[in-house]
Amino acid sequence: MPIPSLWTQWRSLRARIRQADPLVLFFDYDGTLTPIVAHPSKARLSRELRERLRKLSRLPGVWVALVSGRALRDLKQKVSVAGLFYVGNHGLEVQGPGFRHVNPAARKSRPVLRRIKQLLQKGLRPLPGAWVEDKGLTLSVHYRQAKPENHPRVETLVYEIAAPFLLERQVRVTTGKMVCEIRPPVHWTKGTVVSWLLTRESVLSKGQKLLPLYAGDDLTDEDAFKALQNRGITVTVGRASPLTLARYQVGSPREIGRLLKEILEIRQETAG
Ligand SMILES: [Mg+2]
16 A cells, blocks of 8 residues: 655644654655765755754754764765754764764774775776765765666675675675665664664653654665654655555655745744
């Protein structure tokens, strides 16, 4: 059964969003706040959306967190709004107003990742358009710009190079949209970090009427949809996978822009 559009259910969701205290908004970045582009460096946040995020984060009883596979530094530079929670490397790095956390186990994997990076750079040489991004605590192999007939070769190569390290449980490998990721062997996902942040925030706010809302477009966001099943509003962006655990869907990042505007209006009324 296809999942419903967010807008067909909007009347009842509006009421929940109005009453939530706090309302905790989680957004993925690429493909959710910005359209998917050929090279990750080109994914820029529009001025309009940046302004909406800024205004939302300043409202009483509203928290805004950005949850991305990008390095924390990169994400912060791209968004550059003060007072948000920033989650980088799928949760391995978190920074919020007054705190910063780096997963200690992930830090230890740096030397292994450095070794794998060298092997990948060498192995990918015959496959133009595929390249390794060093995100500090993880590596990404991007191949959107490689010839489509070479895509399976890139994936195979990544697994071949990672295999000995996988066997030793020194890394994990995950795949996303035209990207393979080499990660530390810790089971810490967007889902884990969302639950972790909510526990933290509900302690801070006593959590009476806490409502989380999460929007994301990729496979890694499914962990967050799962963590919020039965307790929040979850939205998948773009063509929904038949297996998605999100409750609602929207067609594109443009509709996420509209969602931000609607939430802003609802909460500005409440805030008087
Ligand atoms: Mg995304």
